[in-house]
Amino acid sequence: xxxxxxxxxxxxxxxxxLRMGVPVVLCGPGGAALIAAVxxxxxxxxxxxxxxxxxxxxxxxxxxETLKARAYDGDLARIxxxxxxxxxxxxxxxxxADDLRTPMKGPLQxxxxxxxxxxxxxxxxxxxxxxxxxxxLVPVEQALSLAGAHGLTLLSLDEIAxxxxxxxxxxxxxxxxxxxxxxxxxRVHVFRPDDGGEEHYAIEIGRPDxxxxxxxxxxxxxxxxxVLGSLKCDCGPQLHxxxxxxxxxxxGVLLYLNQxxxxxxxxxxxxxxxxxxxxxxxxxxxxxxxxEDDERDFRIGAEILRKMGFSAVRLMTNNPRKLAMMxxxxxxxxxxxxxxxxQTAENRAYLAxxxxxxxxxx
Numbered sequence: 105x106x107x108x109x110x111x112x113x114x115x116x117x118x119x120x121x122l123r124m125g126v127p128v129v130l131c132g133p134g135g136a137a138l139i140a141a142v143x144x145x146x147x148x149x150x151x152x153x154x155x156x157x158x159x160x161x162x163x164x165x166x167x168x169e170t171l172k173a174r175a176y177d178g179d180l181a182r183i184x185x186x187x188x189x190x191x192x193x194x195x196x197x198x199x200x201a202d203d204l205r206t207p208m209k210g211p212l213q214x215x216x217x218x219x220x221x222x223x224x225x226x227x228x229x230x231x232x233x234x235x236x237x238x239x240x241l242v243p244v245e246q247a248l249s250l251a252g253a254h255g256l257t258l259l260s261l262d263e264i265a266x267x268x269x270x271x272x273x274x275x276x277x278x279x280x281x282x283x284x285x286x287x288x289x290x291r292v293h294v295f296r297p298d299d300g301g302e303e304h305y306a307i308e309i310g311r312p313d314x315x316x317x318x319x320x321x322x323x324x325x326x327x328x329x330x331v332l333g334s335l336k337c338d339c340g341p342q343l344h345x346x347x348x349x350x351x352x353x354x355x356g357v358l359l360y361l362n363q364x365x366x367x368x369x370x371x372x373x374x375x376x377x378x379x380x381x382x383x384x385x386x387x388x389x390x391x392x393x394x395x396e397d398d399e400r401d402f403r404i405g406a407e408i409l410r411k412m413g414f415s416a417v418r419l420m421t422n423n424p425r426k427l428a429m430m431x432x433x434x435x436x437x438x439x440x441x442x443x444x445x446x447q448t449a450e451n452r453a454y455l456a457x458x459x460x461x462x463x464x465x466x
Contacts, residue, residue, distance in 0.1 A: 111263045112272060112299035118257045119233040125149060129244070129251040130226065132261035134219045136247035139226040142198040142238040147191045150240070157242045160215065161185050161194060162223035164237045167394035170200065173212040177220035180227055182241075184213045198238030200392040201375065204382055221261055228268050234369025237394040271403045272297040274304070274411060284309075286344070287351035295408050302362040306408055307347070310355035317416040317438040319356035321346040322405040322426055324363045327370055335450040336377065345445045346420050357412065359405045366390070367399030385457040402426055406433030 109117070118128045125144035130137055138153055142161070153159060161183040168174070168181035175181040185194065196202060197209050226239035244250055251258035277294045284290035286309070293306040312318040323346065329339030343358075350356025365373025372393060379389035387397050406429065409417065418439040419427060430437050 111259075111267050114257060114259060115229075115232075115264060115267055116300045118229060118259055121257050122229060122233045122235060127153065127256060128229070129247050129256050129258045130222050130241075130261065131247040131258070132219075132221050132225075134221065135243055136245070137222045137226075137241040137243050138250075138256075139222070139229070139242075140240045141230045141233065141235045142194050142240060143230075143236045145191065145194070145240060150191050150194075153240065153242045156244050159185060160223070160241045160243075161197060162220075162227055162239045162241060163197065164227060164394040166391040166396065167198075167200075167237070168212075168214075170203065170392045171197065171209055171212060173210065174214040174216075176214055176216045177223070180220060180223055181212075182215040182220060182223050184215060194238075194240065198236050198394075199375070200379060203392065225259075225261055225264060225268070229264075231368075231395070231399065232268070234372065236372065236375075271401060271407065272299040272301065274298075274404070274407050276411060277303070282307075284347065284351070286347035287354075289354075293408075293412070295411065304362055304404055304408060305360040306412060307358040307360060308412070309347070309350040309357070312355040312357060312414070314413040314415075317418050317436070318414050319350055319353055319420065319441065320409065320414070320417040321350075321356070321358045321420040321443070322361065322402060322430075323358055324361050324366065324400060327364060328373075335448045336380075338445065338447065341445040342443050345443060349420070349441075357409070357414065359408055361400075361404055363400045363404075366397070367401065368393070368395050385453065387457060398425070402429035403433055406430055406435045409435050 121128050122141040123144060125146055127138045127140040130139050138156060140153065163181055163183060165175040165179050165181065173181050173183060223241055226241055227237045230239050231237050247258060274295045274297055277296045279291055279293045282290045282292045289310050291308040293308065294303055296303045323343055326337060326339035328334035329337045330343050333340055346358055364370045375393055376389035379392055384392060390397055416436040416438050417430065418441050419430060419437050420441040420443045422443060427437050427440060
């Protein structure tokens with residue numbers, strides 16, 4: 105019997121550690137470092153980290169651009185905090201909430217020399233934990249003994265690099281009949297990734313013929329729109345319109361993927377909402393937070409469709425990226441079915457931004 109944790113299991117543990125403010129030990133060919141997420145780090149642990157060495161702050165190039173910091177590493181910047189920098193200073197660099205009130209954070213000194221591999225992995229971990237993409241790194245020696253002495257999760261770059269980019273296998277956990285307003289012949293399937301990550305759902309309407317293209321919708325979870333009826337987006341109306349059309353046709357599959365806020369998580373999505381109240385559009389808000397326009401992984405949808413026995417779809421979407429991802433993952437899109445519903449006075453600018461900056465079809 106194998107009791108040792110796999111790399112995917114240790115990655116899941118590391119994400120949980122970072123969310124709790126617990127540092128993780130990360131080692132690579134160029135050395136090792138203690139890493140901690142700025143968002144959850146507390147003052148006591150920061151003081152302990154300083155005892156091991158001089159901290160470096162890693163932020164994404166998107167955030168660095170906002171702060172006028174040099175991103176010598178291309179996709180990220182390694183910032184040298186001032187000697188008197190406290191937790192408040194670190195968080196002011198990581199979180200754009202007060203950028204307009206206190207725009208001058210620097211000048212910020214960026215590191216040009218050395219490898220940024222550990223910093224890059226730290227930011228990827230923070231993103232995958234749905235935290236602000238900003239991490240403190242403190243170079244250390246004897247990583248193995250340090251991790252053992254303090255009970256910290258130890259990760260190797262060689263192990264986690266493939267795991268961070270790979271999509272974990274999906275297993276169907278359970279299926280059950282659920283009569284819906286859109287169709288009495290509804291069935292909900294729950295899929296769970298083997299790394300312990302968030303579950304995703306497939307709502308099957310009727311009995312779609314697996315040998316024919318199925319009417320399908322890849323829908324990302326939207327707590328504010330789907331549940332609360334927010335007028336800031338068109339997600340809720342799209343969800344209900346897609347189910348209604350599937351009900352009218354008598355067959356279809358709606359994939360409900362837990363990728364809130366274009367993959368950045370609900371907390372960061374609400375941070376983006378606050379920035380939009382300051383005058384920034386959706387894309388600008390994401391960039392100020394340190395994220396890309398869209399952090400979702402649509403490979404999940406293709407994998408679930410294949411698990412359900414579908415190889416071709418009539419895809420309900422206005423997003424060309426979904427079409428391209430389905431095709432690249434081996435699911436043939438025979439038709440794009442437009443889904444134009446839910447425009448309000450409150451989301452008109454949001455929808456226009458999706459067309460102008462995210463390439464959505466009008």
